[in-house]
Amino acid sequence: MALPRARINLPLTWLGVVPFFVFVGLFLLLPTLYIVVGAFRTPEGGFTFGNILALNTPTILSAYWVSIKIAFWSSLIGCAVGFAMAAAVTVGAGPGWVKNPLLTFSGVASNFAGVPLAFAFIATIGPAGIITLYLRHEFGINLRLMGFNLLSTLGLVITYLFFQIPLMILIITPALEGLKREWKEAASILGATSFQYWRMVAFPILFPSILGTMALLFANAFGAVATAIALTGPSLNIAPILLYAQIRGDVLGSPNLGYALAFGMIVITGLANALYIVLRARSERWLK
Amino acid sequence: MTRLWSWGALLIGVAFFLMPLYGMTEFSLKMRRGEYSFDAYVTVLGDPRFQATFGYSVLMAVLTILCGVLLVVPTAFWVRLKLPGLRPWVEFITLLPLVIPSIVVVFGYIRLYNTSSWLPLTGSVTGTNMLLMFGYTVLALPYMYRAVDTGLRTIDVATLTEAAQSLGAGWVTILARVILPNVLGAVLSGAFLTFAIVIGEFTMAALLDRPAFGPYMQLLGANRAYEPAALAVIAFAITWACMGLIQLVTRFSKHNRVAR
Secondary structure, three states, X not given: OOHHHHHHHHHHHHHHHHHHHHHHHHHHHHHHHHHHHHHOEOOOOOEOOHHHHHOOOHHHHHHHHHHHHHHHHHHHHHHHHHHHXXXXXXXXXXXXXXXXXXXXXXXXXXXXXXXXXXXXXXXXXXXXXXXXHHHHHHXXXXXXXXXXXXXXXXXXHHHHHHHHHXXXXXXXXXXXXXXXXXXXXXXXXOOOXXXXXXXXXXXXXXXXXXXXXXXXXXXXXXXXXXXXXXXXXHHOOOHHHHHHHHXXXXXXXXXXXXXXXXXXXXXXXXXXXXXXXXXXXXHOOOOO | OHHHHHHHHHHHHHHHHHHHHHHHHHHHOOOOOOOOOOHHHHHHHXXXXXXXXXXXXXXXXXXXXXXXXXXXXXXXHHHHHOOHHHHHHHHHHHHHHHHOOHHHXXXXXXXXXXXXXXXXXXXXXHHHHHHHHHHHHXXXXXXXXXXXXXXXXXXXXXXXXXXXXXXXXOHHHHHHHHHHHHOHHHHHHHHHHHHHHHHOOOHHHHHOOOOOHHHHHHHHHHHOOOHHHHHHHHHHHHHHHHHHHHHHHHHHHHHOOOOO
């Protein structure tokens, strides 16, 4: 029997990663699992789909929907602008010396999120912000009368862009630099215009990276709590703020409904990240 | 044509980034009517609650970094050396904090470690502080692990370990005096990024009810006009300093490394 010998070898090597697995088990996996299991349990401990079905109320559905809208638009615009900026300094005709400062700044800006970011935007385009007042006094443009309000969906999208665009720049720049010069030369020898090269060669290669990064940006915006709370207080009905209020004071009136709300958030960010992982694997076929 | 859109995209982007930076700086200087002054900064920096919460968050950041290093360096080292088959799994787990929103994780903490549970961490102040530190370590895990693992890739872990072992070194000596100095640049990069994340973190601290810098900023934002802008400038400067230190550390650690 070969079993006893294997038994002597195994435990010693595995011992080295025990602290890590105990740690992530206690402080990452178990708490998450507790929420997920709680989403499918009655207060008495039995199994039920009732909590998930109970999410189907106008308040909760609209909270999810507004969150998804904010995450979608901020990731879409973030992707487009970030891509254009990164392309301008890598493969476009923009000044090359801008690249490194831009990357450094992106590192800073992508981490400048949360409460201070909200303050910066309130001071700039909030009701009494510098630019709001400047436009009103100098040009007579009243942003508020034009329907703009920082404490709204649009305001959140604009604010989130401050960390979404830099994140896109950081992730997509290596992919753009991975575009081989030979591809462009081969295309132009065959008579392709610059537009045809982009449409038929470069863009299909980059597409999985772009879409994957967009999924990552989506998850990033969807889970953001601090910026939203500092910007709008508890008034705006979006999923993270609703969950925050639920944890603080059980506004939904049922702990298990709170678990279901949190579970829904995990599902949405989980799907977005799964998309990112699949698409990144696909993009690595061409860009190494 | 290419030139036009390249410059156009850059100018629009840069203008968008400069706008709030200019806005918060200008606003923070306008507390005194009609002239520029540092009044808002003086008020903020002189506020005893600012000093207390900022000190608390700095302490938390340092403890989180220590906890993260102690957890990540031995694990990444061991996985590379002895259990390479486990690497995709460990990597996957370390990326999970990016998938699971931190508000969900802390929700789990509150329910799992409440006063009537088997490990009543939230029952005492020390316990809650520890729980917050562990939570921050979880938040920093993706960045810390990636940084250290990249650092380990550039050195020959197996040879270094064998060399140290034949000279009679034990595991602790190997980790502390052979591996750690070799990946110090990577560890410091991870540490500064952790610092930048922890110092202004709001969600976990607020929900665990700890007197940290993030909740203090939020409270001030709800009640004051000019001080929040000053806080934003200070927070931006801290983030910038952390990123600058990371660049500095990466540049220095490149020089003493042999090209592969």
